[in-house]
Amino acid sequence: MKTIVLASGNKGKLAEFQQMFSKQGIDIKAQSHFNIGDVAETGTTFVENAIIKARHAAQISGHAAIADDSGIEVDALDGQPGIYSARYGGEGASAIDNYQKLLAELNQKQTSNRSARFRCVLVYMRSHKDPSPIICEASWEGSVTTEPSGQGGHGYDPIFWVPEHNCTAAELSAELKNQLSHRGKALAKLLPLLQQAGALS
Template identity: 75%
Template sequence: MKPIVLASGNKGKLVEFQQMFETQGIKIVAQSEYGVGDVPETGTTFVENAIIKARHAAEISGEPAIADDSGIEVDALDGQPGIYSARYGGPGAGAVDNYQKLLANMQDKSNRAARFRCVLVYMRHAKDPSPIIASASWEGSIAQGPQGGGGHGYDPIFWVNTDNCSAAELPPERKNALSHRGKALVDLLAQMKALGELPTGETS
């Protein structure tokens, strides 16, 4: 079975994908191992950006590729940051810059409802005309301030109502069960199995 390239430089995402796919006997490899760099995300939707990233990684690596485009949508901000979540804080901004800007923009907002959205695209090769697409969301709200040292991105300020803690305070197994990315991955794996894209039989 060929390895699958993850079209992302995000180490947190890489760990999550590896955890999910190793149970299927699939090796997920970071795009950097093939010399794949980031590609401009010129799409206007999560789906468009995920396809752009997956095609770029598959073209350069010569391997199948999976791309994730995800972000946080805040109702009081008309769905922002959305597809701009990773660069919300401006050029060169890191995760803390991004969520601090979001918290600042939420100071006078009473409606703190929000959700994480994730779209996953699997491309068998760079010219794949029918990539497999999965999507899911994770409902929650914006906390008053950051809590917890786990996770990545906006996790410290995303309040998980069902567990009464931030996403950054969840154990990895629990996060994978609840999260937008975890649910989208389950959907993606189911579609890949149905289409014969995963090995059959017992896996270690």
């Protein structure tokens, strides 16, 4: 079975990737399995940060690597937190710290515009020297609620309203979320590209 390293320490993301790749006969292992720590995300875009993370994981593990850089963009906050979503509440902030800060800042704006989207960029690198990584991007449109709801998912899911299902992302089943989400859409684009490139064999 082919092993691909997921360049992330996020258990929620790992579960999503393992579920999506299990049908392909691919073993997705967290970077922690190879004693790989987080690398400084010094890029200014999702693409730059995903490449930095994938290259780091591939170099240390010796395996192909997938990195996901994703976040929530809130229109009334000029697209913030964006690439800073995971550390919006400060160093060591929890998911709850992050979304509570977002809610507080949005409430201060006193605006009726709460439109937002999750954005995801996936990068697959065959090795750390891969000169042409495979890159896919997707987004998931919704809005920010006034208070959290739901126990599922991770990150900002409890405050992300999914209008077509009349609930938050944290209230969706894992299977349905994987079909709708920014990450699920990006992965649906990535899989056929990996197959074309012979990366899954």
